[in-house]
Amino acid sequence: MRLSRYLPLIIVLLVLFTSSVYYIWARSSAPAPLSSGNSGWDGASEALEVMEESRSVEIILSSPLMLRYEEEPRQTLYVALGPQREYTPEEVSSLVDFVERGGRVLLADDTGAVNPFTERFGIRITGYPVYDQYYIKNPAFLLVEVNVAGFSGVVLLDGPSTAESRYAVPWARTSEEGWIDFNRNGIRDPDVSPLEVTGSYPIIMEYNPLFHQNRSAGNILVIADSSIFMNDVLPRANNTLFLKAILSYMLPEGGKVLLDESLHSATDPNKALLKGFLQGLVYLQQESISWIVALFLIFLLPSLYGEAEKSGS
Numbered sequence: 001m002r003l004s005r006y007l008p009l010i011i012v013l014l015v016l017f018t019s020s021v022y023y024i025w026a027r028s029s030a031p032a033p034l035s036s037g038n039s040g041w042d043g044a045s046e047a048l049e050v051m052e053e054s055r056s057v058e059i060i061l062s063s064p065l066m067l068r069y070e071e072e073p074r075q076t077l078y079v080a081l082g083p084q085r086e087y088t089p090e091e092v093s094s095l096v097d098f099v100e101r102g103g104r105v106l107l108a109d110d111t112g113a114v115n116p117f118t119e120r121f122g123i124r125i126t127g128y129p130v131y132d133q134y135y136i137k138n139p140a141f142l143l144v145e146v147n148v149a150g151f152s153g154v155v156l157l158d159g160p161s162t163a164e165s166r167y168a169v170p171w172a173r174t175s176e177e178g179w180i181d182f183n184r185n186g187i188r189d190p191d192v193s194p195l196e197v198t199g200s201y202p203i204i205m206e207y208n209p210l211f212h213q214n215r216s217a218g219n220i221l222v223i224a225d226s227s228i229f230m231n232d233v234l235p236r237a238n239n240t241l242f243l244k245a246i247l248s249y250m251l252p253e254g255g256k257v258l259l260d261e262s263l264h265s266a267t268d269p270n271k272a273l274l275k276g277f278l279q280g281l282v283y284l285q286q287e288s289i290s291w292i293v294a295l296f297l298i299f300l301l302p303s304l305y306g307e308a309e310k311s312g313s
Contacts, residue, residue, distance in 0.1 A: 160228075
């Protein structure tokens with residue numbers, strides 16, 4: 001039996017096997033907070049179930065770079081809940097390309113990790129905590145009213161931040177008594193921190209291409225709260241209904257959801273290694289040299305190996 005005949009198949013099977021192992025491992029071992037594989041209070045498994053009720057859902061394990069190859073962006077919603085790292089410049093480029101081709105994006109982040117991407121469309125998350133007079137039990141549990149996208153009701157937020165933009169349309173704001181805690185001490189003290197003035201601050205904002213030059217682009221919905229769809233928060237107030245309304249608004253004719261798990265940290269070192277391997281494969285696809293290498297492996301290397309066998313015999 002000549003190994004050269006089966007070398008391309010072996011390479012493909014190796015990639016598929018590694019991807020499968022990581023998927024199983026990611027679902028079964030110490031999932032990160034806000035991961036769809038985490039069924040604990042700080043996970044997002046219930047949000048995944050809500051999405052799967054009305055849309056097909058695919059999990060991104062490698063990198064958002066794969067969005068560049070999405071063939072039906074207008075029927076696709078990219079979702080990132082509570083990202084734990086910033087997008088790389090290459091990932092930002094892929095996301096921008098995805099949106100400009102009509103792709104839709106839903107981001108829930110209160111740290112500013114998504115800013116390298118959202119700032120390309122004029123939206124920025126401040127990363128500072130925001131407080132208001134309307135809350136339940138804890139000042140960090142804010143209640144905001146939303147009346148858009150066929151939804152009308154109160155939504156519960158858990159430790160949100162605020163969003164800034166001259167172009168985006170606000171979906172939800174604090175009341176006029178809201179204030180941003182710039183010195184992060186949990187106390188409004190304008191004498192110490194002069195910027196801590198009361199006002200109505202945006203928390204949920206939408207980039208809508210109808211109001212901008214590129215009208216063929218897709219929508220971007222930015223929620224300055226990583227935890228709005230967390231398992232412990234999703235069943236409260238009207239958050240579940242709000243998530244369903246977002247899915248209907250962003251994908252009115254159906255389609256699929258791409259839920260990004262690659263932005264969550266891997267708590268297991270072996271899992272991190274596998275995740276890094278998968279991300280490396282996707283990064284290689286961005287470079288033209290990778291296609292040359294792939295063609296060499298598939299077509300030339302088996303031939304050279306066969307010639308070597310003939311010479312040896």
